[in-house]
Amino acid sequence: xxxxxxxxxxxxxxxxxxxxxxxxxxxxxxxxxxxxxxxxxxxxxxxxxxxxxxxxxxxxxxxxxxxxxxxxxxxxxxxxxxxxxxxxxxxxxxxxxxxxxxxxxxxxxxxxxxxxxxxxxxxxxxxxxxxxxxxxxxxxxxxxxxxxxxxxxxxxxxxxxxxxxxxxxxxxxxxxxxxxxxxxxxxxxxxxxxxxxxxxxxxxxxxxxxxxxxxxxxxxxxxxxxxxxxxxxxxxxxxxxxxxxxxxxxxxxxxxxxxxxxxxxxxxxxxxxxxxxxxxxxxxxxxxxxxxxxxxxxxxxxxxxxxxxxxxxxxxxxxxxxxxxxxxxxxxxxxxxxxxxxx
Amino acid sequence: xxxxxxxxxxxxxxxxxxxxxxxxxxxxxxxxxxxxxxxxxxxxxxxxxxxxxxxxxxxxxxxxxxxxxxxxxxxxxxxxxxxxxxxxxxxxxxxxxxxxxxxxxxxxxxxxxxxxxxxxxxxxxxxxxxxxxxxxxxxxxxxxxxxxxxxxxxxxxxxxxxxxxxxxxxxxxxxxxxxxxxxxxxxxxxxxxxxxxxxxxxxxxxxxxxxxxxxxxxxxxxxxxxxxxxxxxxxxxxxxxxxxxxxxxxxxxxxxxxxxxxxxxxxxxxxxxxxxxxxxxxxxxxxxxxxxxxxxxxxxxxxxxxxxxxxxxxxxxxxxxxxxxxxxxxxxxxxxxxxxx
Numbered sequence: 001x002x003x004x005x006x007x008x009x010x011x012x013x014x015x016x017x018x019x020x021x022x023x024x025x026x027x028x029x030x031x032x033x034x035x036x037x038x039x040x041x042x043x044x045x046x047x048x049x050x051x052x053x054x055x056x057x058x059x060x061x062x063x064x065x066x067x068x069x070x071x072x073x074x075x076x077x078x079x080x081x082x083x084x085x086x087x088x089x090x091x092x093x094x095x096x097x098x099x100x101x102x103x104x105x106x107x108x109x110x111x112x113x114x115x116x117x118x119x120x121x122x123x124x125x126x127x128x129x130x131x132x133x134x135x136x137x138x139x140x141x142x143x144x145x146x147x148x149x150x151x152x153x154x155x156x157x158x159x160x161x162x163x164x165x166x167x168x169x170x171x172x173x174x175x176x177x178x179x180x181x182x183x184x185x186x187x188x189x190x191x192x193x194x195x196x197x198x199x200x201x202x203x204x205x206x207x208x209x210x211x212x213x214x215x216x217x218x219x220x221x222x223x224x225x226x227x228x229x230x231x232x233x234x235x236x237x238x239x240x241x242x243x244x245x246x247x248x249x250x251x252x253x254x255x256x257x258x259x260x261x262x263x264x265x266x267x268x269x270x271x272x273x274x275x276x277x278x279x280x281x282x283x284x285x286x287x288x289x290x291x292x293x294x295x296x297x298x299x300x301x302x303x304x305x306x307x308x309x310x311x312x313x314x315x316x317x318x319x320x321x322x323x324x325x326x327x328x329x330x331x332x333x334x335x336x337x338x339x340x341x342x343x
Numbered sequence: 344x345x346x347x348x349x350x351x352x353x354x355x356x357x358x359x360x361x362x363x364x365x366x367x368x369x370x371x372x373x374x375x376x377x378x379x380x381x382x383x384x385x386x387x388x389x390x391x392x393x394x395x396x397x398x399x400x401x402x403x404x405x406x407x408x409x410x411x412x413x414x415x416x417x418x419x420x421x422x423x424x425x426x427x428x429x430x431x432x433x434x435x436x437x438x439x440x441x442x443x444x445x446x447x448x449x450x451x452x453x454x455x456x457x458x459x460x461x462x463x464x465x466x467x468x469x470x471x472x473x474x475x476x477x478x479x480x481x482x483x484x485x486x487x488x489x490x491x492x493x494x495x496x497x498x499x500x501x502x503x504x505x506x507x508x509x510x511x512x513x514x515x516x517x518x519x520x521x522x523x524x525x526x527x528x529x530x531x532x533x534x535x536x537x538x539x540x541x542x543x544x545x546x547x548x549x550x551x552x553x554x555x556x557x558x559x560x561x562x563x564x565x566x567x568x569x570x571x572x573x574x575x576x577x578x579x580x581x582x583x584x585x586x587x588x589x590x591x592x593x594x595x596x597x598x599x600x601x602x603x604x605x606x607x608x609x610x611x612x613x614x615x616x617x618x619x620x621x622x623x624x625x626x627x628x629x630x631x632x633x634x635x636x637x638x639x640x641x642x643x644x645x646x647x648x649x650x651x652x653x654x655x656x657x658x659x660x661x662x663x664x665x666x667x668x669x670x671x672x673x674x675x676x677x678x679x680x681x682x683x684x
Binding site for chain 1 (some may be wrong): 538547567569588609615616623
């Protein structure tokens with residue numbers, strides 16, 4: 001473990017993922033969903049995690065929340081360090097996922113917003129009851145005070161007619177309002193970390209813009225760091241301070257957002273940026289798809305996982321797996337183009 | 344009406360209402376006006392993009408045109424390969440059958456639109472058998488040719504859909520669509536279920552097929568960046584109506600309808616140096632079962648005047664080949680993707 005390089009000074013970190021491996025042991029084989037992820041979420045900043053389906057971005061988030069179903073899933077290696085305000089460092093991988101310590105952290109210190117607000121809200125309870133339940137779980141409040149807190153949260157997420165909405169059931173709300181409720185729910189206990197997994201993917205573009213606006217405003221007023229998981233490069237460019245690009249269970253590039261968009265280094269990042277249409281660039285931009293396809297998750301690849309699709313592949317790529325290393329100030333990349341492979 | 348020889352499809356005042364039944368006796372209590380008076384034409388060998396947010400009726404337009412629904416009202420004129428203009432909304436399914444070779448559809452979800460119990464050969468070859476075009480060895484040869492044209496290995500024709508990735512499945516769907524050498528393809532969100540790196544493969548494929556085969560595409564999608572990339576012209580829909588229709592460049596850089604302006608302003612630009620400055624839209628999208636009076640957009644429009652609630656605007660040619668449905672289209676100064684228009 002001592003070879004793992006620290007991407008950032010630990011002092012400003014609030015969450016640090018070190019060499020995380022999460023695997024699923026299935027009949028058809030072992031899925032290495034997260035295969036050595038190193039990430040740092042800085043205090044009061046937004047980390048964007050991009051990648052295509054199956055790259056392990058959601059499983060990384062679920063590992064942090066300790067919501068990986070076991071069996072078949074298991075965190076087999078690595079650390080997830082939560083840096084508390086009082087200076088205490090907690091390694092979440094050492095906690096019992098069902099135990100009282102993890103349950104106290106989940107929802108209160110680290111909260112999560114999911115992609116599909118319809119399936120993550122309980123259809124049988126009103127919006128107010130669900131927010132109040134979460135509040136009462138973590139704070140010593142009676143039912144009335146918890147409901148008041150719920151109402152306050154609905155005001156905060158700028159839902160129209162919050163008093164009426166408090167008594168509404170999820171099916172009575174539009175998709176955008178449901179996602180606002182999810183955000184209210186997640187922020188109701190003032191978490192220091194908010195993990196948002198594709199929070200706007202199921203929404204229309206005008207509603208997406210509203211939700212992104214809301215998240216930015218809320219971040220200014222509360223003391224939260226956001227880990228924003230998405231496949232949408234537009235959303236990332238608008239929301240993130242730092243970006244981690246994932247491919248097949250690994251972080252292949254990690255850099256500040258402007259650096260990543262203007263000077264991408266990893267061939268996969270370059271490929272992603274070249275393959276998406278950008279509004280207003282019709283005629284100036286030819287879409288260059290990435291060759292081949294994402295390998296099946298059970299296949300074990302020798303060397304760099306992107307090598308079979310990489311346009312700049314070299315012999316060394318098939319032999320050794322590159323580590324995430326500094327290629328420029330604050331810019332980390334896992335690629336043999338920027339480091340010397342072992343002889 | 345325009346008798347332009349280049350028009351392959353002309354849609355006039357198309358309406359598609361779905362009845363709502365209520366109560367013990369299941370009386371008709373109203374109707375969802377999914378498509379409520381839509382006019383447009385599609386030119387031969389062009390890509391017309393149809394955009395709008397969920398529930399705006401864009402998919403219903405596509406399905407009504409192909410007679411997957413029976414339109415409530417309006418006309419759809421199709422010009423056949425033989426040059427004959429036919430109004431298809433009143434044709435029987437039997438009369439439609441020969442036209443179905445020429446007008447086909449690509450569906451959104453390559454996972455649910457392919458029969459999991461059929462091999463790729465059966466899936467792609469089925470239309471050939473139904474339309475008695477080819478069978479046996481000839482059918483197999485045609486399937487192999489089609490698979491090659493969409494970039495699939497013909498050796499895989501005896502495999503089942505689950506053995507393919509999402510992008511490959513969409514290629515199978517496209518090969519099936521192409522099997523009868525269609526002239527007009529309605530592609531309903533053909534890339535939205537795919538990963539970004541694969542989207543580009545399928546978009547480039549559609550573009551190439553359109554050029555090589557002289558196809559005409561009605562490309563329905565919610566992602567305006569994707570639509571911009573492939574479309575010659577774009578129509579914007581809102582609650583069952585087209586509010587603006589123009590060339591791709593005009594529509595995006597110099598929109599004339601306030602809804603189109605707001606929609607364009609909401610797209611995150613994929614460049615951290617350009618800050619998203621969306622034009623806020625108040626309120627929610629109205630229900631197509633109970634659309635507002637006058638202009639459907641007036642309750643959310645920042646320029647709305649008294650006339651907008653009273654009188655319904657119609658799609659008018661405000662600039663050459665630039666159609667807008669707004670009382671104030673000639674006066675408003677709106678913002679396109681370049682900033683201030």
